[in-house]
Amino acid sequence: MARIIGGIATSHTPTIGFAHDRRLQDDPAWAPIFQGYAPVKAWLAEKKPDVLFVVYNDHVTSFFFDQCPAFALGIDTHYGVADEGGGPRKIHSIDGHSKLACHIGYCLAAEEFDLSFFQGKNLDHGCFSPLSMLAEHEDGWPWPIVPLQVGVLQFPLPTARRCLKLGQALRRAIESYPEDLKVVVVGTGGLSHQVHGERSGFNNVSWDEQFLDLIESDPEQLAEMTHADYARLGGVEGAEIIMWLVMRGALTAKVKRVHRAYYLPSMTGIASLVLENETSKADADLLSSYRARVGHQLDGIDQIEGAHPFTLEASVKTYRLNKFLHDMVIPEHRTAFRADPEALFEKCGLSTEERRMVREFDWIGMVRYGAIFFGLEKLGAVTGYSNPEMYASMAGMDFEDFQRTRNVSIKYSVAGVEKK
Numbered sequence: 036m037a038r039i040i041g042g043i044a045t046s047h048t049p050t051i052g053f054a055h056d057r058r059l060q061d062d063p064a065w066a067p068i069f070q071g072y073a074p075v076k077a078w079l080a081e082k083k084p085d086v087l088f089v090v091y092n093d094h095v096t097s098f099f100f101d102q103c104p105a106f107a108l109g110i111d112t113h114y115g116v117a118d119e120g121g122g123p124r125k126i127h128s129i130d131g132h133s134k135l136a137c138h139i140g141y142c143l144a145a146e147e148f149d150l151s152f153f154q155g156k157n158l159d160h161g162c163f164s165p166l167s168m169l170a171e172h173e174d175g176w177p178w179p180i181v182p183l184q185v186g187v188l189q190f191p192l193p194t195a196r197r198c199l200k201l202g203q204a205l206r207r208a209i210e211s212y213p214e215d216l217k218v219v220v221v222g223t224g225g226l227s228h229q230v231h232g233e234r235s236g237f238n239n240v241s242w243d244e245q246f247l248d249l250i251e252s253d254p255e256q257l258a259e260m261t262h263a264d265y266a267r268l269g270g271v272e273g274a275e276i277i278m279w280l281v282m283r284g285a286l287t288a289k290v291k292r293v294h295r296a297y298y299l300p301s302m303t304g305i306a307s308l309v310l311e312n313e314t315s316k317a318d319a320d321l322l323s324s325y326r327a328r329v330g331h332q333l334d335g336i337d338q339i340e341g342a343h344p345f346t347l348e349a350s351v352k353t354y355r356l357n358k359f360l361h362d363m364v365i366p367e368h369r370t371a372f373r374a375d376p377e378a379l380f381e382k383c384g385l386s387t388e389e390r391r392m393v394r395e396f397d398w399i400g401m402v403r404y405g406a407i408f409f410g411l412e413k414l415g416a417v418t419g420y421s422n423p424e425m426y427a428s429m430a431g432m433d434f435e436d437f438q439r440t441r442n443v444s445i446k447y448s449v450a451g452v453e454k455k
């Protein structure tokens with residue numbers, strides 16, 4: 036069984052990654068940052084977790100206002116380092132624990148947290164900046180992560196209460212994962228800072244100290260506060276600190292503080308905190324009823340013949356092929372496909388089997404493989420296949436026979452009126 040051994044709370048200001056990359060540990064202005072994180076790094080080295088669940092927010096880097104989810108769970112197997120304007124930092128990309136992430140996705144959905152799920156996105160300083168100080172990573176990272184991106188930039192934000200509740204649900208999710216994994220939950224963000232407008236440079240050290248007390252001893256009180264309370268006390272951007280409540284909610288009511296540090300060099304209070312969970316025994320009856328609840332919505336769906344529900348697992352497995360099919364909405368992609376499909380397969384990194392299925396228009400093969408139909412119909416639109424021809428092919432019928440099963444025999448597709 037997976038268990039949460041503790042939680043880490045940390046600021047995620049780019050200053051931390053900057054200090055690491057410029058090797059500023061001996062500079063008196065920067066040294067306290069390294070000193071603050073040294074005990075966190077030592078704790079992680081001693082505890083050797085198998086996975087870090089990292090709660091962070093993106094800073095208009097990989098997520099934009101065309102789609103701004105409140106809670107987006109990363110289900111990918113790998114995450115690159117985002118370019119935030121001057122090229123990405125020269126650090127290793129990091130593995131994702133996709134299986135645990137998918138499990139958490141189902142569990143939280145059963146608890147009525149309707150998350151967004153993301154793949155194919157790079158992570159910005161919100162995630163990688165604090166990670167830089169948590170382990171040696173010159174030869175790669177010692178653990179995979181599951182990232183949870185929280186939308187804390189565009190109001191309305193999730194409430195502080197919602198973050199705490201999500202953390203509580205996250206604990207049940209992680210502790211119902213069948214594999215023996217040691218998990219550490221990392222909450223990032225803050226502390227007090229405001230980086231825009233006339234109040235730019237606002238800090239509140241006494242509030243930061245109070246917050247550090249409360250997150251440990253009375254998170255309920257923090258959950259009662261409004262976004263305006265957080266903005267007034269800790270700056271508008273400092274309101275991102277509600278992400279720490281996800282971490283705190285995932286821990287036991289009582290925790291043991293192992294480490295706490297705070298340093299305010301310039302714009303943001305840089306804090307780190309390590310809280311250890313009380314050991315608790317899993318209740319076998321509770322666990323089996325919880326698992327039944329999580330499985331309830333899809334119970335029996337695998338008995339429906341000829342149905343291939345598009346699940347998180349299928350989405351992860353077929354991301355590359357689905358993206359290839361989806362990108363038929365981009366004129367340059369379909370032009371390249373028409374001109375030289377083999378070259379485009381190569382460029383997009385399709386596997387031998389994926390290439391074969393596309394080349395042979397193996398519609399049922401692609402569906403069985405896990406591709407979503409709405410990608411197939413885009414390929415059909417580009418190559419002149421009508422939707423009913425694809426349906427007939429998937430059903431294993433002659434087109435004419437299939438059409439006889441319809442009320443009228445018609446042909447159509449999603450193709451527009453592009454000039455070839």
Ligand code: FE
Nearest residue numbers: 161224225275
């Ligand atoms: Fe931030």
